[in-house]
Amino acid sequence: MRDKQIEDLKDYKYGFSTDIESFKAPKGLNEEVIRFISNIKKEPNWLLQWRLKAFERFKVLKEPDWQKPKYPKIDYQDLYYYSAPKSFKEKPKNLEDLDPKLLETYKKLGIPLQEQKRLNGIAVDAVFDSVSVATTFKDTLTEKGIIFCSISEAIQKHPDLVKKYLGSVIPITDHFFATLNSAVFTDGSFVYIPPNVKCPMELSTYFRINASDTGQFERTLIIADKGSYVSYLEGCTAPMRDENQLHAANVELIALDDAEIKYSTVQNWYPGDKDGKGGIYNFVTKRGLCKGKNSKISWTQVETGSAITWKYPSCILKGDNSIGEFYSIAITNNHQKADTGTKMIHLGKNTKSKIISKGISAGKSDMTYRGLVDISKNASYSTNYTQCDSLLMGNKCGAHTVPYIKNKNSNSNIAHEATTSKISEDQLHYCQQRGLNQEEAVGLIVNGFCKEVLQQLPMEFAVEAQKLVGISLEGSVG
Amino acid sequence: MEQKLKTDFDKFISTSNFSNQEIKLKKKALDNFLKNGFPSRKLENWKFSDINQIIKKNIGELTFYNDYKIENEINDDIFIKEIEHNKIVIVNGKVQQLNFEYEESDKINITILDILNQNLNQDNSLISLNNSFSNRIHNILVKKNYSLKKPLIIYQITNEKMSNTNINFQLNFDLEESSSIKIINFSDDNSEKNFINDLFNFNLDKNAILKNYKIDKKNNTNIKYDYSSIIQKENSISETFIFSSGSDYVKNEVNCNLEGKYSSAFINGIHLLSKNKHHEIRTKTNHLYENTKSYQLIKSVIDDSSKSVYQGKIYVDSKAQKTDGYQLSKAILLNEQAEFNAKPELEIYADDVKCSHGSASGSLDEDSIFYLMSRGLDQKTAKELLINGFLLDVVEKITDEEIKKLIKNMIGLN
Numbered sequence: 001m002r003d004k005q006i007e008d009l010k011d012y013k014y015g016f017s018t019d020i021e022s023f024k025a026p027k028g029l030n031e032e033v034i035r036f037i038s039n040i041k042k043e044p045n046w047l048l049q050w051r052l053k054a055f056e057r058f059k060v061l062k063e064p065d066w067q068k069p070k071y072p073k074i075d076y077q078d079l080y081y082y083s084a085p086k087s088f089k090e091k092p093k094n095l096e097d098l099d100p101k102l103l104e105t106y107k108k109l110g111i112p113l114q115e116q117k118r119l120n121g122i123a124v125d126a127v128f129d130s131v132s133v134a135t136t137f138k139d140t141l142t143e144k145g146i147i148f149c150s151i152s153e154a155i156q157k158h159p160d161l162v163k164k165y166l167g168s169v170i171p172i173t174d175h176f177f178a179t180l181n182s183a184v185f186t187d188g189s190f191v192y193i194p195p196n197v198k199c200p201m202e203l204s205t206y207f208r209i210n211a212s213d214t215g216q217f218e219r220t221l222i223i224a225d226k227g228s229y230v231s232y233l234e235g236c237t238a239p240m241r242d243e244n245q246l247h248a249a250n251v252e253l254i255a256l257d258d259a260e261i262k263y264s265t266v267q268n269w270y271p272g273d274k275d276g277k278g279g280i281y282n283f284v285t286k287r288g289l290c291k292g293k294n295s296k297i298s299w300t301q302v303e304t305g306s307a308i309t310w311k312y313p314s315c316i317l318k319g320d321n322s323i324g325e326f327y328s329i330a331i332t333n334n335h336q337k338a339d340t341g342t343k344m345i346h347l348g349k350n351t352k353s354k355i356i357s358k359g360i361s362a363g364k365s366d367m368t369y370r371g372l373v374d375i376s377k378n379a380s381y382s383t384n385y386t387q388c389d390s391l392l393m394g395n396k397c398g399a400h401t402v403p404y405i406k407n408k409n410s411n412s413n414i415a416h417e418a419t420t421s422k423i424s425e426d427q428l429h430y431c432q433q434r435g436l437n438q439e440e441a442v443g444l445i446v447n448g449f450c451k452e453v454l455q456q457l458p459m460e461f462a463v464e465a466q467k468l469v470g471i472s473l474e475g476s477v478g
Numbered sequence: 479m480e481q482k483l484k485t486d487f488d489k490f491i492s493t494s495n496f497s498n499q500e501i502k503l504k505k506k507a508l509d510n511f512l513k514n515g516f517p518s519r520k521l522e523n524w525k526f527s528d529i530n531q532i533i534k535k536n537i538g539e540l541t542f543y544n545d546y547k548i549e550n551e552i553n554d555d556i557f558i559k560e561i562e563h564n565k566i567v568i569v570n571g572k573v574q575q576l577n578f579e580y581e582e583s584d585k586i587n588i589t590i591l592d593i594l595n596q597n598l599n600q601d602n603s604l605i606s607l608n609n610s611f612s613n614r615i616h617n618i619l620v621k622k623n624y625s626l627k628k629p630l631i632i633y634q635i636t637n638e639k640m641s642n643t644n645i646n647f648q649l650n651f652d653l654e655e656s657s658s659i660k661i662i663n664f665s666d667d668n669s670e671k672n673f674i675n676d677l678f679n680f681n682l683d684k685n686a687i688l689k690n691y692k693i694d695k696k697n698n699t700n701i702k703y704d705y706s707s708i709i710q711k712e713n714s715i716s717e718t719f720i721f722s723s724g725s726d727y728v729k730n731e732v733n734c735n736l737e738g739k740y741s742s743a744f745i746n747g748i749h750l751l752s753k754n755k756h757h758e759i760r761t762k763t764n765h766l767y768e769n770t771k772s773y774q775l776i777k778s779v780i781d782d783s784s785k786s787v788y789q790g791k792i793y794v795d796s797k798a799q800k801t802d803g804y805q806l807s808k809a810i811l812l813n814e815q816a817e818f819n820a821k822p823e824l825e826i827y828a829d830d831v832k833c834s835h836g837s838a839s840g841s842l843d844e845d846s847i848f849y850l851m852s853r854g855l856d857q858k859t860a861k862e863l864l865i866n867g868f869l870l871d872v873v874e875k876i877t878d879e880e881i882k883k884l885i886k887n888m889i890g891l892n
Binding site: 066377390392393394395396397398399400401402403404405406407408409410411412413414415416417418419420421422 | 522796799809811812813814816817818819820821822823824825826827828829830831832833834835836837838839840841
């Protein structure tokens with residue numbers, strides 16, 4: 001029935017703007033669809049033009065194919081680029097309707113029952129009032145002048161800020177997936193921290209009302225004005241299911257003079273089953289610009305989900321004395337594949353960057369660290385330190401390190417180290433002797449291996465992430 | 479360029495006496511090159527050194543025809559006097575002299591390689607170019623259990639007759655079980671603006687030992703590509719040392735296949751660059767069997783607006799458990815305009831391995847200079863002392879004492 005309705009709408013060019021609640025835009029990518037998205041979101045004309053320009057560019061771009069994990073060709077005309085939020089009718093009504101395996105994982109992570117429901121879009125009863133939690137939360141922020149809302153809302157309420165910064169770090173002429181996102185992005189988060197304000201709490205998409213179903217083309221824009229500080233959390237440790245296979249989000253961070261942004265991600269999208277069927281393609285573009293002097297951007301990521309993870313959260317260190325940091329744990333198991341790392345582009349004088357990357361591959365998975373450190377001619381007295389360690393479990397998986405190091409400044413230093421090893425029998429033996437079973441022992445050792453990165457996460461997150469590390473590697477030993 | 483290649487190829491075939499079968503294969507290699515052309519930065523391996531652009535910019539139009547009939551005179555002055563040695567003298571890509579006077583004649587077998595045995599299906603277009611235009615290829619076979627008494631020095635000479643020409647050369651070595659050879663590959667370029675394309679194949683059987691030292695120190699404006707392929711069986715050892723300094727543009731590629739257990743490969747290199755030279759070393763060690771070992775140490779001193787590139791890859795097959803791989807590259811940038819690029823890469827499919835790499839680049843350590851100056855040295859001497867020490871580290875890795883001494887003298891490090 002539904003399909004038929006959509007079929008009908010395809011023939012009628014402008015018809016699909018009515019009754020949007022229950023319809024998707026027709027399949028395919030063309031100017032009409034982009035106009036449709038823009039229209040539905042009541043966007044100003046400049047943004048529509050901006051989207052269309054990105055689309056023009058997208059048409060001439062070629063899909064990159066240099067990455068290590070290959071995937072079957074995506075037919076971009078066979079995707080829905082807009083779908084209205086689902087009504088509760090289509091969603092599961094009870095926790096009993098869910099996959100028992102998923103519930104088991106929730107249990108291990110210690111996620112409360114109400115939250116489990118919320119994560120799966122089950123209507124929550126009145127006792128658990130997530131809205132009121134969020135409201136008190138919002139009041140505190142408004143008091144400080146912090147803007148934290150969806151990007152659609154920001155486009156309506158703060159068009160000047162959006163217009164000024166949107167696309168200033170990831171321009172519409174960027175690479176294939178970023179440009180696709182610019183053309184068709186549907187929603188995402190917007191954060192603005194006014195000058196000299198220290199955001200009193202960790203901001204998280206989790207607390208934003210209507211944060212669910214932001215779709216596969218998410219756009220996040222965070223601006224930290226002079227002297228401000230913000231810590232932002234993306235995702236959560238609970239496994240996330242989504243029927244969209246391709247996720248091409250764009251995240252832009254801008255730090256002005258003396259500002260600091262800390263961006264933490266825990267990514268646990270559906271990785272596909274044991275035989276590597278299904279699973280999310282996570283092709284995200286994340287880039288931070290240290291625009292002002294003494295600014296700092298720090299990325300921390302724990303990547304355990306997705307069938308394919310392909311992302312390089314980067315820092316452009318433009319302001320003098322600016323600092324870029326990247327802490328990463330990537331875990332692949334079964335048939336998962338990851339090609340991740342960072343780019344540190346030193347443009348300003350006296351800029352510093354630090355990269356700590358820990359990769360763990362198990363099962364039949366494949367993991368690549370790919371990174372770039374580029375110190376340009378004018379970036380005098382800059383330093384970089386990179387450490388990337390890999391841990392292999394079994395001989396059916398792969399771990400690779402591909403760093404690109406470019407030093408064009410004689411006063412600057414770059415140091416890079418990488419090691420690959422396995423969990424030693426001695427360590428395992430020692431833990432088992434003390435009464436841990438093999439899986440617990442592996443979990444403990446891996447947590448130790450990742451400690452440097454886990455320490456960077458906000459407190460509550462770190463505890464959950466630690467458990468997640470153990471769970472992700474289940475069934476990989478023995 | 480395509481037309482030029484074809485006419486030069488026809489001219490080359492008509493003036494030499496290859497069999498029909500050989501011509502067919504050479505033609506095939508040429509087609510392969512025509513299809514791909516000179517490698518450009520679009521290829522990952524050539525990302526940092528776009529040879530297509532470099533040739534265009536520095537040479538312009540190349541001549542591919544090389545007359546192998548011309549006999550060249552060899553001036554005895556160029557021979558190294560310090561040590562007694564066997565020699566192979568190559569002038570402009572043609573073998574002029576093969577002299578193994580210090581060895582037992584029945585232990586070394588020199589033949590012309592059958593072109594049919596060559597691997598002509600190449601991804602590397604420069605090897606295709608080499609296959610199509612090189613002269614007949616000599617194969618030097620060292621028999622079982624024989625160790626050469628004296629080192630072999632390969633003199634690679636170009637004379638002033640050559641300019642704007644592509645010179646292709648190939649040489650093969652087969653080391654039978656438990657044999658060993660020490661080779662010094664010494665470049666003596668008196669020509670300007672040529673593109674020199676060399677290919678060396680080494681096949682090491684069980685327990686064989688190869689020591690190969692490459693020296694390029696005479697200043698010249700040639701563009702060079704040097705590819706060494708080393709295939710190693712059980713328990714064999716290869717040691718490669720590269721001193722890369724003289725030519726304007728050089729790319730040294732060493733590809734090592736460790737196919738037998740306990741085989742090991744050592745590759746050490748120095749880049750000593752000034753003016754606007756652009757040198758690259760690319761190493762690829764493939765660990766294909768368990769219990770193999772590889773070690774690479776590359777150091778660069780980069781002055782003026784020169785550019786040094788190191789690309790190193792350690793590949794570990796899922797079969798190759800207990801691999802030990804180590805790689806270190808270090809660079810000192812002496813000038814604002816100098817540039818160092820590195821891509822140290824690990825590709826690992828086995829879990830019980832010990833692999834690591836490190837890369838560091840930066841300026842000379844101010845504290846060390848201060849220390850030396852406070853002991854009474856002037857700044858220039860202090861810097862020289864530090865650079866000498868930095869590079870000596872690599873030279874000290876040479877395992878043959880006699881050759882180590884010779885090389886130290888040759889490149890002025892003491």
